[in-house]
Amino acid sequence: MATLELVNVHKSFGETNVIKDMNLQVEDGELVVFVGPSGCGKSTMLRMIAGLETLSSGQIRIGGKRIDHQPPANRGIAMVFQSYALYPHKDVRGNLGFALRHAKVPKDEIDRRVNIAADILGLDELMDRKPRELSGGQRQRVAIGRAIVREPEVFLFDEPLSNLDAALRVHMRVEILKLHQRLKNTLLYVTHDQVEAMTLADRIVVFREGIIEQIGTPLELYRTPENQFVAGFIGSPAMNFVQAVCTNDLVSIADVGVCKCSAAAAGKVTLGIRPEHLKMDPDGALTGTVQVFEQLGGESFVHFSMHDGQTLIAKLDGEYQFSIGDTCRLGIDSGKCHVFDEHEQRVS
Amino acid sequence: MRLQQALSSTAIHGVLMGWTLLALFPLALIIINSLKTRKAIFGDPTGLPTGNALSLKGYESVIDDSDFLMFFSNSLIVTCVSLFLILLLGAMAAHALSEYEFKGNTLIGLYLIIGIMVPIRLGTVALLNLIVSLNLINTLTALILVYTAQGLPIAIFIFTEFLRAVSREIKDSARIDGLSEYRIFFEVVIPLVRPVIATVAVFSMIPIWNDLWFPLILAPGEETRTVTLGVQQFIGQYTVKWGSVLAALSVAIMPVLFMYIIFSRQLIRGITAGAVKG
Numbered sequence: 092m093a094t095l096e097l098v099n100v101h102k103s104f105g106e107t108n109v110i111k112d113m114n115l116q117v118e119d120g121e122l123v124v125f126v127g128p129s130g131c132g133k134s135t136m137l138r139m140i141a142g143l144e145t146l147s148s149g150q151i152r153i154g155g156k157r158i159d160h161q162p163p164a165n166r167g168i169a170m171v172f173q174s175y176a177l178y179p180h181k182d183v184r185g186n187l188g189f190a191l192r193h194a195k196v197p198k199d200e201i202d203r204r205v206n207i208a209a210d211i212l213g214l215d216e217l218m219d220r221k222p223r224e225l226s227g228g229q230r231q232r233v234a235i236g237r238a239i240v241r242e243p244e245v246f247l248f249d250e251p252l253s254n255l256d257a258a259l260r261v262h263m264r265v266e267i268l269k270l271h272q273r274l275k276n277t278l279l280y281v282t283h284d285q286v287e288a289m290t291l292a293d294r295i296v297v298f299r300e301g302i303i304e305q306i307g308t309p310l311e312l313y314r315t316p317e318n319q320f321v322a323g324f325i326g327s328p329a330m331n332f333v334q335a336v337c338t339n340d341l342v343s344i345a346d347v348g349v350c351k352c353s354a355a356a357a358g359k360v361t362l363g364i365r366p367e368h369l370k371m372d373p374d375g376a377l378t379g380t381v382q383v384f385e386q387l388g389g390e391s392f393v394h395f396s397m398h399d400g401q402t403l404i405a406k407l408d409g410e411y412q413f414s415i416g417d418t419c420r421l422g423i424d425s426g427k428c429h430v431f432d433e434h435e436q437r438v439s
Numbered sequence: 440m441r442l443q444q445a446l447s448s449t450a451i452h453g454v455l456m457g458w459t460l461l462a463l464f465p466l467a468l469i470i471i472n473s474l475k476t477r478k479a480i481f482g483d484p485t486g487l488p489t490g491n492a493l494s495l496k497g498y499e500s501v502i503d504d505s506d507f508l509m510f511f512s513n514s515l516i517v518t519c520v521s522l523f524l525i526l527l528l529g530a531m532a533a534h535a536l537s538e539y540e541f542k543g544n545t546l547i548g549l550y551l552i553i554g555i556m557v558p559i560r561l562g563t564v565a566l567l568n569l570i571v572s573l574n575l576i577n578t579l580t581a582l583i584l585v586y587t588a589q590g591l592p593i594a595i596f597i598f599t600e601f602l603r604a605v606s607r608e609i610k611d612s613a614r615i616d617g618l619s620e621y622r623i624f625f626e627v628v629i630p631l632v633r634p635v636i637a638t639v640a641v642f643s644m645i646p647i648w649n650d651l652w653f654p655l656i657l658a659p660g661e662e663t664r665t666v667t668l669g670v671q672q673f674i675g676q677y678t679v680k681w682g683s684v685l686a687a688l689s690v691a692i693m694p695v696l697f698m699y700i701i702f703s704r705q706l707i708r709g710i711t712a713g714a715v716k717g
Contacts, residue, residue, distance in 0.1 A: 138611075141611075143615075162614075163617075164616065165617075174608050176608040176609040177609075178609070178613075178627065179631065180631075190615075193617055193618060
């Protein structure tokens, strides 16, 4: 059983605390995505699981066995890197079989595993090519193949799609998802792209400055973010945050009641509303002036400024036509409001 | 516009060819005169060795009258072994400095590289004392040790820059595959810096092969004479056997020329590597 546990993991480089007392349980076969802004510690955490960094304290267990004292090759992991890290002087077959040959696995077993990986990833035609003769997407597939061949308990993917162009990224995302459905291995995936996180993950772990802000399924994070950071990180375009006041269980912006809130949040609050939950409404609560208008064909992003200077982005379905300076009224889907207190924690 | 490009191209080629001629002229002079009679050398220095001027006496004298083969092999041994040590130890030191974080990394790096600024010849007297006290006077080992020390600083300096550019992820990938740090160095890192090795080899080799100073001081004995010292024996107090001198020099030039021709492609790649992001 390839479960992964992080127990009170702590990592500091000198005086700087990079990972602060992290605890996490990953189930067998789960695809967990570590997501967060640059420098939040997600890659460091992955490297510690791989054995490329030491822990300052704490334990890492795979399948119940403690592995943080083991060298990388004995941990039952395989890693796919952002820059593919293929051996440039070996061809694809050589790259795929390298680790096994080094571990003195019998030749026919090497050939069997290499052929399976090549078949899964569509590399059969490319086996004699060197990495410099491959495209970015092909190289990435070879890197994934190299990981599959090791038959690890846990796969570790470190921003594997960041070096690919946008279209290829979308394609490879689907390929990785299909691969996971086929192989059913435990997979840890690090990315700074919340779209990748939302589309791939069984569960997402949101990192900020070495701490886990929230763990949950993509929809849990989308519907009930526990704080402003997670709310603003998940979803594209990002959630709008507006200064509001909560009195008598009602959140108001500019004295206009917008949605309910719990009694716990009296006084100044931050109202979060996703761009897709704002709609054009002639009786809407909010009035805004169009500042920027982005037309994408099937949908439009409109940037409004309100009379008190705050800006909102609305995502409107269909084709709209606006001019800069137009005044519009916007309605809010009251069931989709998120209210945060002055400590940026969710209140309702 | 095209005329301008053609003119500037011609000018650039003109300058480069002029410089090539200037650099190759002494070499050509030595080789053509090594094949001439003494009379022809002084009578017509720039003339070709044809007809009466042609003479192989210089080469005959070198082979018959001296132990030229031994001098040549001494030079070859000293240069090759020194080069091997400079490349191996230099690359390993540079890898350690660029790859691993440890206390004193910067200080050790500075210590190793500061040799570039200090001319080794300043320490000749101390070196001589040291070699004598180690009973290594008149041995090739003394020369090898001194040349290795001489060549290491610049080798480490050049290697460190290029080894830093080797992607960390490829080394991490090898670690996950279970390779030891030594195997990572020899099987993953070294193949990636082959052009740099060739560059360092050529830069290191030439001052060793051509050196007269240390062979004269540390190993002037009959058995350990190098090719540069060996040529000296044709230069007498009253008379100089020019034919032999030039013949010996022509032969002495060959290995360096040969090495350069082999390594030149790698050398050019090494020099231009930093200029293009790839």
